[in-house]
Amino acid sequence: MATVKAVLRKKKNPEGCYPIAIRITKDRKSSYLGTGQHIEEKHWDEKNRCIRKSHPNANIINNFLITKIAEANKKVLEAENNEDYQTVNAIKKKIRQNKKINFFAVADMHLENLKNREKHHQYDTELGRLKKFKSFLRKNELSFNELNVPLLKKFETYLLHDKKRSPRTVVNYLILIRTIYNLAISESLVDRGRYPFGKGKVQIRIPESQKIGLNRKEIQKLENATDLTEAQQNAVHVWLISFYFAGIRVGDVLKLKWSDFNDGRLVYRMNKNSKLVTLKTPDKASAILNRYREKYSLDNDLIFHYLKDIDLDDSQKVSVRTQTITRNLNRHLKKVATKLGITKKMSMHIARHSFGNISGDKIPIQMLQKLYRHSSITTTINYQANFIHKDADKALDSVINF
Structure with missing residues (x-):
């Protein structure tokens, strides 16, 4: 006889919650049906196989589980009454047959x-x-x-x-x-x-994207730019700080604080993957930072004041505001590029590409992985392949220069 019970699976999700499933057991073999519900382990009553009252939605989820168990029991009884022997997986399949998952x-x-x-x-x-x-x-x-x-x-x-x-x-x-x-x-x-994906079905191949960064002369134009509006100059400074620190993302630049700098080093935690990063503060970056230290009071601790009126603990508001700020920065950077005769498409993101373009094959790939904060060296190799041309150029010249 097959049995049906609600259980808490032991594989937690990124939020630290565990999935509730319906377990069907027959002949000492079990199969599981997901319910789509996740809870913290402390809210699960293992003895009674239900949600504890401490959970804010305990009654609703428990009623939902009762319904699901009843549906599964009904199908199990139908399968058991069938003259043909059915495995636990066959029973599970029967439960799903009449159920269209949206x-x-x-x-x-x-x-x-x-x-x-x-x-x-x-x-x-x-x-x-x-x-x-x-x-x-x-x-x-x-x-x-x-x-x-x-x-x-x-x-x-x-x-x-x-x-x-x-x-x-x-x-x-x-x-x-x-x-x-x-x-x-x-x-x-x-x-x-x-499953519709994979060999012989729908295969997802990520096309190679062209990454174009500024060269040395173009960056020097930005460094020496004059006759800019205050908004344009601020945009250039944000871009240069990103570039000087190996292309840190604009969202991280906007949240940089004076307290992140100690003993000539920047120490910050990346927003994208929460990695802790520490980098030397280059002299060029110090020159820009000193200008802002003189310009703004330290009340807010933020170096750039674009997020000064936002609660930095409110990640949703920070995300929305960062998108708006980035659009405005990109708009100012495009105007600066036109003034300086830079024909490449200017944006905050190409600060990272520009670092890759200038570093080329001059820096060992392991060090670039550290500077880029990539988890996998394969990611660094693929990224840097956009900017390493010396060997290919030499190979081409060796053939056609006769």
């Missing part, structure tokens, strides 16, 4: 995870992409049975030809859909059997 319900779980991890910019971006997917489908629900290779190919064509999206943007949509599908699999909501 892709967008799992997408909401994914978005909620992003919000809980305070990935607000990614949340906004992926919410927009899901709206675009709904617009293509012309409906708000999609079962995973319908999410197949032909549908994804049509969506790919729609983005490329109807919406004129770049191949890289199309890849981002497909990666999002794949991420949500993988979440559904990990939560035991769908089987991997219908």
Whole structure:
């Protein structure tokens, strides 16, 4: 006889919460059905297999679990009454047969995870992409049975030809859909059997992107620029500080504080991956910082005052304001580039590319990995490949210079 129980799985998510699942056991073999619910371990009553009253939504989730267990028990009894022997996986499959799992319900779980991890910019971006997917489908629900290779190919064509999206943007949509599908699999909501990604199906290949950075002469133009408005000069200073510290991201530059600098070094924690970084403060960076030390009082501790009126602990507000500030900085940088005769597209992000362009193959790849704060050296190799041309240039010259 098969048994059905609610259990707390032991694999916690990035927020430190554990998934609640329905466990079906037969012949000492178990299989699990995800419920989509996650809680902290302290809220789980192992003896009674339910949510403790200490959880704010205990009654709602417990009623939900009772319903799910009842549904599973019904299917188990039907399977047990069948004359043919059925394994636990066969029973699990029967429970799912009449249940259409909505892709967008799992997408909401994914978005909620992003919000809980305070990935607000990614949340906004992926919410927009899901709206675009709904617009293509012309409906708000999609079962995973319908999410197949032909549908994804049509969506790919729609983005490329109807919406004129770049191949890289199309890849981002497909990666999002794949991420949500993988979440559904990990939560035991769908089987991997219908998985539409991989060899012979929809293969996601990230196209190589062209990364263009400024050269030495162009950066010297920025360093020596005169006759700029105050807003333009501030934008140039933010850009140069990013460049001088090996291309730290604009969101981190805007949050730099005087207290981050001690004994001639910058020590800060990256917003993207929470890595702790320490770098020497170059003389050129010190010259800019000293100007701001004289210009502003130290009441706020922030070096650049773009975020001075924002609660830095409110990650959502900081994310929204940073996006607005970055757009304004980029607008000022484009005007500066026009004044200085720099034809390359100017933005805050190419400060990082410019460091890569000038470093070229002069710095050992392991040191570049440290400066870029990459987790994997493969990422550094792929990134720096955009800027290392010496060997290829020599090889070309050796053939055609005769």
